Amino acid sequence: MYSHNMVGSNDLAKAKTFYDATFQALGGKEAIQDDKGRLIYMHNNGIFIVTPPIDGQPATAGNGCTIGFAVDSPEQANAWHDAGVAAGGKAIEDPPGVREGGMGALYLAYLRDPDGNKLCVLKRM
Template structure:
């Protein structure tokens, strides 16, 4: 569905450390810094961290969440722990199972160093 996702970051090195750690748990290579951006290339799309082009401070979107599809609950937990150990902060409820309109899920939420809200998601089936 998406060709790329770009998130604002105020400290590219701190954000790279955080995303390298959480994405490594999912089997992705470390990002590559090019100028004011850190780029993660995957077979299905590109994930980019960038300082805002307008030169202003990067801020998170109120109501925005970026979800990562994860293959099992254990990896969701490892993803969450890697984020906490590398500059992320916990938000929402603790990691665990949820039942609701979207079905039976295992979720974990983090905020990255710039405050962007992330969700590690496994659909329980």
Template sequence: MFTHIMIGSNDLERSRRFYDATFHALGGKPGQMDARGRLIYLHNGGRLMITKPIDGHPATAANGGTIGILAASPAEVRAWHSEGTRHGGTAIETPPSERPDGSFVAYLRDPDDNKLSVRSLPTPGQ
């Protein structure tokens, strides 16, 4: 259904440090800057793009919006959360934890206040 998710940032280098660290924790690669000055992350078939707003106004986070990212395991979720808080993210909601459905979830706000969630799915048979 989706081709990509694009979010705004007021400081692309700060965003690069945060997202490089959190995607590395998930086994991903550093972001690449395209010819239009957008930071692009490709991971497990998804594309996250980060840009300064083209209208020249400050970037703001979506009120009520959450970007969900898939992790391979609870260990990756914990590593993502740890790297995110070490690189300018803010821990929100509950600490990384298992949900009643058996998934393992963590939440952060990135340095521009975008809400992120990483989830590992339950293993079959749970």
């Protein structure tokens, strides 16, 4: 059912620095830009787009929204987290690690991008 995800940004240069670093940590490539200036990331059959809002209003992070990316290992999750912090993201919640819950043991790491969007990487243990 999933086709793509899109987040808004108020500063595409900062967003590109952040997302290029985090997607490259997952084995992806840096963004391509379309004719509207949107940043497009394609990796593992998914598409992730960063754009200034079409309505011309400021981009805001969704309250209660989290965008999750699957990773192959805890080491890849840590590399993603480290790359994101180094590229202007903010570490949030608990440090990267295993959390036990109703879905079993999950290795999770969380960041906010430079525009405040909440992101997570997940490895099922």
